[in-house]
Amino acid sequence: MSMSNDTAPGALQTRADEWVIEPRGRKFVSRVREVWVYRRLFIYFGKRAIERLYRNTALGKLWIFIRPIFPIAIRALIFGGVLSVASPGGVPYFLFVMVGSSIWDLFSSCLSWSTRSLQVNRGFLGRVYFPRIIVPVATMAIAFVNFLIMMGVFIVALVYYRVTSGQLYLAATPAHLGWALAALLVAVTMALAVGLWTSPLNAQYRDVRFTLQYVLEFWALLTPVMYPLSAVPEKYHWIVFINPMAGVVQAFKWGLLGIEELNTTVFATDVAITLVVLASGIWYFTSVEGQAIDRI
Amino acid sequence: MDSISVTGLGKCYRTNKAPSPWQQLMARLGRKGEESSRRPRELWALKDVSFSVKRGTILGVIGPNGAGKTTLLKILARVTPPTEGRIVGYGSVAPLLELGAGLQPDMTARENIAMYMTWHGVSRGEIDRRLDEVVAFAEIDQFLDTPLKRFSSGMYVRLAFSMAVNMQPDVLLADEILAVGDLAFQERCLQRVQEAGAAGMTVFFVSHDMAAIQRLCDRVILLNAGQLVMDGTAEDVVSHYEQAAWTVSSTAGKGGRKGNHVSEHGRIVSVRLLSGDGREIGAVRHDEDVQISATFTVLTPGATARAVITLNARGVIAFRTAQPDEVTAVEPGVFRANVRIPSHLLADTIYIVKVGILLTIDGAQSTLSMDNALVFRVYADHEDRHKSLLTLYHGSSWSGVVMPRLDWQVTREHDVVIAPV
Numbered sequence: 001m002s003m004s005n006d007t008a009p010g011a012l013q014t015r016a017d018e019w020v021i022e023p024r025g026r027k028f029v030s031r032v033r034e035v036w037v038y039r040r041l042f043i044y045f046g047k048r049a050i051e052r053l054y055r056n057t058a059l060g061k062l063w064i065f066i067r068p069i070f071p072i073a074i075r076a077l078i079f080g081g082v083l084s085v086a087s088p089g090g091v092p093y094f095l096f097v098m099v100g101s102s103i104w105d106l107f108s109s110c111l112s113w114s115t116r117s118l119q120v121n122r123g124f125l126g127r128v129y130f131p132r133i134i135v136p137v138a139t140m141a142i143a144f145v146n147f148l149i150m151m152g153v154f155i156v157a158l159v160y161y162r163v164t165s166g167q168l169y170l171a172a173t174p175a176h177l178g179w180a181l182a183a184l185l186v187a188v189t190m191a192l193a194v195g196l197w198t199s200p201l202n203a204q205y206r207d208v209r210f211t212l213q214y215v216l217e218f219w220a221l222l223t224p225v226m227y228p229l230s231a232v233p234e235k236y237h238w239i240v241f242i243n244p245m246a247g248v249v250q251a252f253k254w255g256l257l258g259i260e261e262l263n264t265t266v267f268a269t270d271v272a273i274t275l276v277v278l279a280s281g282i283w284y285f286t287s288v289e290g291q292a293i294d295r296i
Numbered sequence: 297m298d299s300i301s302v303t304g305l306g307k308c309y310r311t312n313k314a315p316s317p318w319q320q321l322m323a324r325l326g327r328k329g330e331e332s333s334r335r336p337r338e339l340w341a342l343k344d345v346s347f348s349v350k351r352g353t354i355l356g357v358i359g360p361n362g363a364g365k366t367t368l369l370k371i372l373a374r375v376t377p378p379t380e381g382r383i384v385g386y387g388s389v390a391p392l393l394e395l396g397a398g399l400q401p402d403m404t405a406r407e408n409i410a411m412y413m414t415w416h417g418v419s420r421g422e423i424d425r426r427l428d429e430v431v432a433f434a435e436i437d438q439f440l441d442t443p444l445k446r447f448s449s450g451m452y453v454r455l456a457f458s459m460a461v462n463m464q465p466d467v468l469l470a471d472e473i474l475a476v477g478d479l480a481f482q483e484r485c486l487q488r489v490q491e492a493g494a495a496g497m498t499v500f501f502v503s504h505d506m507a508a509i510q511r512l513c514d515r516v517i518l519l520n521a522g523q524l525v526m527d528g529t530a531e532d533v534v535s536h537y538e539q540a541a542w543t544v545s546s547t548a549g550k551g552g553r554k555g556n557h558v559s560e561h562g563r564i565v566s567v568r569l570l571s572g573d574g575r576e577i578g579a580v581r582h583d584e585d586v587q588i589s590a591t592f593t594v595l596t597p598g599a600t601a602r603a604v605i606t607l608n609a610r611g612v613i614a615f616r617t618a619q620p621d622e623v624t625a626v627e628p629g630v631f632r633a634n635v636r637i638p639s640h641l642l643a644d645t646i647y648i649v650k651v652g653i654l655l656t657i658d659g660a661q662s663t664l665s666m667d668n669a670l671v672f673r674v675y676a677d678h679e680d681r682h683k684s685l686l687t688l689y690h691g692s693s694w695s696g697v698v699m700p701r702l703d704w705q706v707t708r709e710h711d712v713v714i715a716p717v
Contacts, residue, residue: 017466021374021383040414048400055402127393129374130415290377294309 031286035131042134045121046141049113052120053142068146069153072101079226088228089259091169095157096257100225102150103252107187107245108216109143114195115212118203118292125293132289133282136199137192154256171258179262180255183248186267190244190274196281200292223249229260244270298386299467299498300372301348305381307341307367307522341367343522345381349500349515351466354493356513356530357502358537360578361671363519365502369393369469372500387466388416392456392473401445405436405455408444412459426462433488434458435481454481461488468492471502472646486512504646504673506534538579538675557666561655562594562601565630567669572636582676582699583639590633590651592664594625599657601625603633606650607642614647614697622656640701644676 054063076094087096114136118125121135162168171177202208223245224232232240240246247266254262342364349355357365370376372383373391399408409430413423431437434454436447444452457473470489474482489512493499503509509516509530516533518526526533557564571577572585580586594601600622607614619633633653649670655662676682682701 017387019385021371021378021385023378023380044411044414052402126375127373128391128415294376 031131035133038130038134041130042138045135045138049117049120049139049142050145064145065149068105068150071105072098072150072153075101075226087259088230089257091257091259092157092161095154095161095169096228096253096259097226098150098154098157099253099256100249102147102154103183103187103249104220104223104225104245105150106143106147106184107191107248108220109146110140110188110191111195111198112209112212112216113139113142114192115198115202115209117195118199119206119209122203122293132293133196133285136195136285140188140191140195143191169257171254171256176255176258178255179251182267183252183255186248186271186274187245187252189278190248190270193274193278193281196278196285200285200288203292204295219243219245222246224260225249241266241269244273297351298348299351299353300383300385302383303346303381305345305368305371305383306343306379307364307371307376308379309339309341340522342371342378342519345519345522345524347517347524347527349498351386351498352493352496353515354489354499354501354513356509356516356533357500357519358504358506358509358516358533359519359525362521364522365519366393366471367522368519369471369500369502372467373469385467388463389467389469390416390460390463390465391469391471392460393469393471399444399452399456402443404441404443405431405447406440408455409459413463416463418463430455430458430462433462433484450481457485457488461492464492465497467498467500469500472504474503474505474508482508506538506675507644510534557664557669559662559664561596561599561657561662562592562653562664564651564653564664564666564669565591565593567591567649567651567666569670569672570634572639577672579673579675580642581639582642582644582674582682585636585639586642586674587634587636588649588651588670589635590653590669591630592633592653593628593630594655595628596655596657597625597628599625599655601631602654602656603635604652604654605635606652608648608650609643609645609697612697614643640682641698642674643696643699644674645697646671646673 050064054060057063059066076097079093079097087093117136117139118132120139125132125135158168158170198208198212220226222240222243224240229237229240229246229250241263247263247270250260251262251267253260341362345364345368357368359365367376369391370393371378372385373389373393375391375393400411403411406427409427410423413426418426431440434451434457436451436455439447439451444455447455453473457470460468468489473485486508489499489501493512493514501509501513513530516526516528516530517524518533518537526536567588567590568576569578569580570587570589571580572587574587577586588605590603590605592601592603601624602619602622604616604618606616617635619635623631625631648668649672651666651669653664655664676699682699
């Protein structure tokens, strides 16, 4: 590539294409620049993750649609139908669970896929160099696709209720939608932040992946996803809000359906927690990525 | 001008698995005695290696197995970070490690080429033009839309090599590219590397093929046990290497070995290469006898054992051989199976030995196996009569997976009869 930019013998050896390999990784700024240079790989690894998931299946791409919809149908049936949990503000329970589940599933599948990402792509990591952080980030594409499909179903359901009951349940103001987007951003960042800790750990100890599965199931129950916050006595709300995902899910529900309360103090705390975890995650990931590759 | 300079490079692997946090916790909760025994053992794959390479040099890297050749290339490719030391280099680096450099078996050749070029920043219009060059050199035109998983290993390495060279990197890292692939392609590979070197590309050429090293390399470094032992002209270093009796032991439990060499009935302890008179060696001459010796334990009394070895070379099975009579372990014990391979049978190439121990316990079969149990090189120098005859006839120094000297009878049958037209 740079065959032509030969310098005369004896010229100073400070050429633009100089590189250095040292035990300690490079500085933060040059790493960020490097991620930018390799930005195409985000698309590549994202696509690859999705294609890989549905490879060798008879239904193929259909699974992309089936997978997110099934759990929702089951949850709506059990909680709304059998247990008849009441949803606040007169919103149909299906819409309520749809909204809560879509953001929670986005978070949990972002986290579980990024946790597995280094292990799944180990063939690549052992053979070619690129900034490793791209892998856990790009693998979250699977979760985004699921989320988009759930949003599609949500819109269809909104239209259905508009036609049958004449009521539009969507809180269609810019402020609401803005909060919904902010909640999504925090959920994804939080998943990434935790994923940066778990993916190198999982490369070494596969126990992480299994443990995480149970942690996420339990975490989902602690988060007001399938029940409204009002189902919890007021004096225990502070306990619910210790969980940073609770505020995020609440903000998303408020943003899309205008139901329940938007607690900005809680949300701001969640953002702060997320940023701290993210910073520690980046620090951890970059300091162990080399060893993690040796041990996969 | 220096293309790459390496100073004090070292790479340490932990051979024992580091204790898991759980084990650390248990150790701390009282059982202090176990803590020290669980401490990971360190293995320096490279230690204190320093050298620098000028632009356009084809640098041969040789050494016995486990010398650190591949580790050096992996560090240069940034696949694994060094533990100490520093490398300064210039320009783009194209690695060809473990035959493939990140090729995707599920994608077609065309998709792989496009992906590889995209990775390396080639523009879309440029890709189409270069695709033809890559395909022509790799000779895979009919298979362009075939997924790589259906490729032969030869086609695979041809494609990988062709792509890497086509990028015209400043530095090419070639690890055993000649181990697979047909002779004609190997020849073109060598020519291509030679041209690239002349055009200013720096090439790191790791090979066990001394003939290729001598033909190609301007300079050769010899590694042994992670250290740079010798640095000089191809002729000097190769002859030093060939004369030295390398004693490389290969003990079970080292990383990278596949197979199930341990079970409740026994384990394969070690597999070694011995000379005809029983010295442990790392390489052997074509005209000398060689023995492969597998040590294994049998734990179940009354089990019968039978050893089988498979020799692979150039990506195919060269031959397999099994111990004709089984032995019965009346008492548990350590056994040693030795097989002698006569001189003038093996070809001058690299062999990969797979060892299997078939155990029969009360009529039930159980297998211990160790893939890549041993890798060794057979060399035939220019004075080897058999080899030079073959070279004379075939016009190439490449041989097959075996090069047996057989019993030939040539007699005069009768006078020439000129048949009427």
